[in-house]
């Protein structure tokens with residue numbers, strides 16, 4: 261064989277390697293170097309004696325094709341599609357079996373002799389043990405996709421080729437075939453093949469999944485993805501299951517999910533595989549009823565391995581419906597609660613529990629970041645229960661000046677105070693009699709009052725200031741907080757016994773950015789605003805996309821403000837992305853971190869600026885909250901911290917314009 265200069269140099273490098281010298285290997289990739297070492301050390305290939313291409317006889321080829329016949333059949337469409345894309349760029353396509361024998365091939369007829377000489381041909385043997393380092397052989401050995409570019413090949417006869425290969429694996433993760441694209445000539449730069457690597461990987465996954473679906477076509481199949489839009493079209497995860505949810509087999513993505521689960525909850529017995537209901541947090545009925553109950557046949561589930569959300573569809577066995585499968589009855593509709601969410605796993609759990617609790621006397625603690633809808637949920641809980649026709653009294657503990665909190669909550673008799681408050685007042689607890697009392701921002705309740713509240717809860721009676729006899733009250737107490745109660749307890753700021761009494765059941769609301777039904781929330785907040793404003797302005801798709809992409813540190817409150825702003829300022833008949841507040845226009849990149857003003861050290865300068873803002877807005881707390889992107893209770897909390905009191909309070913200290921009670925008429929008794 262006539263050797264070119266380049267080939268001679270290549271051989272010299274490899275001979276040095278075989279003699280244990282590392283010179284000339286500085287730029288050699290690790291994966292290639294390891295393969296070269298195998299070639300000389302393990303397979304005893306002689307770099308100085310390039311080997312002729314080996315092409316199997318028709319009979320031998322037939323023996324290699326038979327075991328993969330079914331795969332070849334399923335892969336055909338994918339192979340043809342990939343070849344149609346690469347052929348104009350001068351590439352050919354090889355599909356090999358697990359031994360590296362080319363069992364299917366697509367190439368150009370006019371290049372036939374050159375391709376055959378290079379081993380790019382049906383029946384060609386690309387086993388690393390024979391052909392040396394090459395894309396197919398090394399891919400089989402390492403079980404991962406690889407490009408072997410020009411002089412990365414071991415054998416000097418192959419160093420003008422560029423080859424990129426990706427493995428196709430069976431449900432156990434074993435390589436069953438390799439998909440490869442190769443070209444006789446290519447640019448020098450290795451990076452020129454990067455696109456090829458992605459493309460081959462993509463088609464290898466597609467063929468693998470098509471084969472998986474074909475093999476388990478008689479089974480129930482869960483198909484899942486992190487994007488709802490992709491589940492039907494190209495959901496990456498596939499898990500074949502029994503009707504009780506036990507796992508029969510999984511594709512690569514499915515196995516990655518099982519592995520992640522086992523890393524978090526290691527199995528007691530080796531070989532144990534978690535069931536689908538363990539992988540996805542839900543009942544088997546939730547999974548099996550997806551086609552019957554979901555309009556788009558997709559349902560969101562929480563992935564227990566990593567607490568993320570993923571979207572799942574159920575693919576039924578071809579040609580037979582499972583008649584035996586009982587679809588669980590859908591829960592009785594509770595409109596007030598049902599309208600709070602569409603398809604979000606965390607909200608499913610919250611609402612499922614809320615439905616059970618709506619007619620119970622259990623005290624409920626609602627937690628969640630600011631603006632997630634804690635008060636809205638408390639109201640819905642009240643509206644959906646037997647107390648619906650009785651009062652719902654919401655008290656914001658953070659908004660009550662400490663000097664007034666006791667009298668506001670417990671009330672006082674005439675004569676208990678002098679001056680403006682001489683007439684007496686029924687306290688908020690008494691006003692809630694027969695109904696529900698929501699204590700919002702419960703973490704801000706002063707310690708002394710916590711003791712009195714505990715007594716009310718224990719004895720079901722309240723003692724107004726100046727009274728000698730306690731008054732019986734029948735109230736259901738719901739509390740809400742965005743603060744970490746265990747931290748408050750640990751720091752001695754909240755009574756543990758009160759916490760346990762309030763926390764009969766806990767409902768944790770997810771942040772808006774985590775919700776899988778963000779689209780539904782945006783739509784419902786928008787529709788509520790449009791109805792309020794009697795407007796018929798539409799929300800254009802680009803605005804919706806930006807709203808979906810934004811991280812919403814202020815949650816539903818911030819969303820509502822953003823849409824309100826857009827509706828107030830829009831100039832035409834539809835809201836576009838440009839009509840939204842600036843921070844919502846750029847998607848996630850522009851999203852600020854979650855604002856928690858309680859964690860930020862305040863300075864005098866900040867206090868002054870805050871004071872000025874209050875004065876400029878005429879002490880309008882809502883305006884200040886909107887301007888700063890914080891909640892109203894946070895504004896009140898800051899006012900307390902800086903000792904800022906609105907002028908009307910300083911003058912009269914009357915309670916008639918109290919900001920603490922929301923949504924109920926004010927009655928003095």
Ligand SMILES: Nc1ncnc2c1ncn2[C@@H]1O[C@H](COP(=O)(O)OP(=O)(O)OP(=O)(O)O)[C@@H](O)[C@H]1O
Pocket residue numbers: 599600601628629630631632633634635636637700701740741742784785788816817820891892893
């Ligand atoms: N499901 C919903 N649909 C429409 N609007 C909602 C929904 N949930 C909350 N909102 C709106 O978002 C805003 C904030 O809600 P809410 O006051 O209930 O939140 P929160 O969690 O109690 O806030 P904070 O922790 O600051 O007290 C309100 O304007 C409310 O009307």
